[in-house]
Amino acid sequence: MKNMLNIITIILCAWLSWGRTDGAQKRESGEVSFHKIQASSLFPSSSAPCVFSPRASNTKSSLQVVHRHGPCSSLSSKKAKTSPDHEEILRLDQARVNSIHSKLSKKLTARDRVSQSQSTDLQARDGLTIGSANYIVTVGIGTPKRDLSLAFDTGSDLTWTQCQPCLKKCYQQEEPVFNPSSSSSYANVSCTSPVCESLTSQGLNRQCPASNCFYGARYGDGSFTQGFLAKEKFTLTSSDVFDGVNFGCGVNNQGYFSGAAGLLGLGRGELSLPSQTASKYNKVFSYCLPSSPEHTGHLTFGSAGLSNSVKYTPITTATPTFYGVDIVGISVGDKALVIPSTVFSTSRSIIDSGTVITRLPPQAYDALRTAFKEKMSNYKTTSGPPPFDTCYDFTGLETMNIPKVSFSFKGGTVVELDSRGVLYTVNMSTTCLAFANNTGLGNVAIFGNAQQRTMQVVYDGPGGRVGFAPNGCM
Numbered sequence: 001m002k003n004m005l006n007i008i009t010i011i012l013c014a015w016l017s018w019g020r021t022d023g024a025q026k027r028e029s030g031e032v033s034f035h036k037i038q039a040s041s042l043f044p045s046s047s048a049p050c051v052f053s054p055r056a057s058n059t060k061s062s063l064q065v066v067h068r069h070g071p072c073s074s075l076s077s078k079k080a081k082t083s084p085d086h087e088e089i090l091r092l093d094q095a096r097v098n099s100i101h102s103k104l105s106k107k108l109t110a111r112d113r114v115s116q117s118q119s120t121d122l123q124a125r126d127g128l129t130i131g132s133a134n135y136i137v138t139v140g141i142g143t144p145k146r147d148l149s150l151a152f153d154t155g156s157d158l159t160w161t162q163c164q165p166c167l168k169k170c171y172q173q174e175e176p177v178f179n180p181s182s183s184s185s186y187a188n189v190s191c192t193s194p195v196c197e198s199l200t201s202q203g204l205n206r207q208c209p210a211s212n213c214f215y216g217a218r219y220g221d222g223s224f225t226q227g228f229l230a231k232e233k234f235t236l237t238s239s240d241v242f243d244g245v246n247f248g249c250g251v252n253n254q255g256y257f258s259g260a261a262g263l264l265g266l267g268r269g270e271l272s273l274p275s276q277t278a279s280k281y282n283k284v285f286s287y288c289l290p291s292s293p294e295h296t297g298h299l300t301f302g303s304a305g306l307s308n309s310v311k312y313t314p315i316t317t318a319t320p321t322f323y324g325v326d327i328v329g330i331s332v333g334d335k336a337l338v339i340p341s342t343v344f345s346t347s348r349s350i351i352d353s354g355t356v357i358t359r360l361p362p363q364a365y366d367a368l369r370t371a372f373k374e375k376m377s378n379y380k381t382t383s384g385p386p387p388f389d390t391c392y393d394f395t396g397l398e399t400m401n402i403p404k405v406s407f408s409f410k411g412g413t414v415v416e417l418d419s420r421g422v423l424y425t426v427n428m429s430t431t432c433l434a435f436a437n438n439t440g441l442g443n444v445a446i447f448g449n450a451q452q453r454t455m456q457v458v459y460d461g462p463g464g465r466v467g468f469a470p471n472g473c474m
């Protein structure tokens with residue numbers, strides 16, 4: 001059965017890469033600056049089966065990444081296959097963006113606010129960031145191991161899962177809640193241990209009413225998790241097993257975590273999984289987010305399977321958790337937009353796996369939107385849900401020509417977005433330019449996950465760089 005699946009995916013891949021050769025023909029006919037896309041690719045049939053990424057099964061230290069909604073997610077298999085509620089996803093996305101902005105803008109003016117930052121109340125308001133937790137991996141926790149689905153997030157450090165007994169509250173999750181008392185490898189962390197003492201410096205709350213370390217993490221949209229800081233065995237793949245990983249055993253949790261059992265923290269901080277597994281993976285990981293919920297992608301630890309065509313840009317280290325990058329320009333249909341260089345150097349930029357829609361400084365967004373609209377003037381416009389303001393009704397059309405969009409990063413790295421990274425389909429009659437305007441001049445630009453789809457995105461900690469290669473899920 002598994003062999004059969006592999007054969008099918010190989011045939012599919014051969015067929016897909018065959019389809020790519022028409023790029024060469026297009027170049028000759030001068031159409032290179034457009035994606036020709038089929039309407040059917042924007043509106044996949046809801047009964048489509050899951051197509052597995054061969055990369056995840058062929059590469060060592062690789063986990064399958066699934067979209068929270070759709071046929072590949074075990075979290076949605078019990079219910080009727082519900083299509084994602086896009087307005088809800090976009091609303092939560094805005095909450096995440098707001099909390100990133102409030103955190104990073106605070107950083108910007110840290111010196112002016114020294115006195116304020118000593119008020120505990122401020123910390124509670126700003127919180128960490130969560131958003132709509134769209135991409136899920138399954139990891140084994142404990143002995144015997146329990147497989148749990150966690151949302152992975154490059155914007156946070158602490159890995160946690162809900163734990164029994166839920167002392168106050170647990171939100172609803174699809175899988176049974178982890179029970180530390182039935183795991184022989186579980187151990188509480190004591191209050192006097194250095195990792196407990198480091199919690200506050202990593203943006204988390206620390207409480208020590210007794211001898212065990214109690215953590216708290218509060219996210220920007222009001223979600224939170226509180227519980228015991230503990231050590232446990234983590235089984236990422238059958239050959240990649242780690243003893244004594246520090247994680248949060250959350251006994252009071254609330255929020256919208258997509259029915260996932262918790263969060264896998266992939267940030268830059270000391271508590272993140274890449275930092276804790278550095279002896280094996282050297283703080284290198286990569287992922288490919290699937291083109292649609294009907295496909296899987298992968299999250300791969302270490303440098304196995306990295307494409308030769310990865311192009312890198314330096315990580316800027318302005319924040320302890322987030323991966324900062326320098327966006328330096330944007331092209332639409334092969335033409336560079338006119339954006340003064342101070343626009344991005346003032347806003348600064350991060351790359352984030354948890355923000356869905358890329359946020360741009362107003363001047364950059366306006367230039368992108370204007371150029372895109374010009375090239376899309378043949379199509380019927382319509383209104384869309386916030387944050388979108390540039391939407392089209394493609395009803396009745398079989399194919400569309402969509403201008404290509406590329407981002408330039410510091411170091412000469414140019415990344416051409418997949419057509420799925422240019423448009424966001426809300427419903428059959430509403431497809432929008434998949435970017436949004438930042439609401440303030442000083443707010444950081446965020447390169448979001450809709451734009452990262454189908455690329456191999458590489459995080460190279462020791463190299464201090466983030467890289468991109470096309471066709472990363474293959």
Ligand SMILES: *[C@@H]1O[C@H](CO)[C@@H](O)[C@H](O)[C@H]1NC(C)=O
Nearest residue numbers: 180181186187188210212228
């Ligand atoms: C961890 O600490 C909690 C609270 O003190 C306690 O109920 C639990 O039994 C401890 N677990 C272990 C394995 O020591």
Ligand SMILES: *[C@@H]1O[C@H](CO)[C@@H](O)[C@H](O)[C@H]1NC(C)=O
Nearest residue numbers: 383384385426427428429430
């Ligand atoms: C599609 O979304 C738009 C914008 O949110 C909404 O106004 C419209 O009613 C929706 N149409 C359908 C068919 O659901």
Ligand SMILES: *[C@@H]1O[C@H](CO)[C@@H](O)[C@H](O)[C@H]1NC(C)=O
Nearest residue numbers: 362366369389437438439440
């Ligand atoms: C983007 O935001 C800026 C500042 O808030 C505003 O002046 C501008 O009109 C916005 N652009 C669009 C296209 O909404």
